[in-house]
Amino acid sequence: MKHPYKKFFQLQLLMMGLALLLGVIALVKASLIMIIAAFYFLAFSFIFEGLAEHKKQHTLPFAQQIARAFFIIILISYLAIILI
16 A cells, blocks of 8 residues: 655655755856755755655644745745845
């Protein structure tokens, strides 16, 4: 039987992998756009982890992950507007 939150964990791992790959490429190429995209992927990874916690009825870890994602998205969006 598949767990109802298995998709969220798979999406979380995909986003973390994309964030890592894009982050390494961005550092090598010194690309600001790619660094910003890597942070967005990291934020989405936190969101998917939070949704998996929500499915398991774990309210506090859900709130922590969503708060982390929210702050990353707000900060990176602000920096993107200022720097680009």
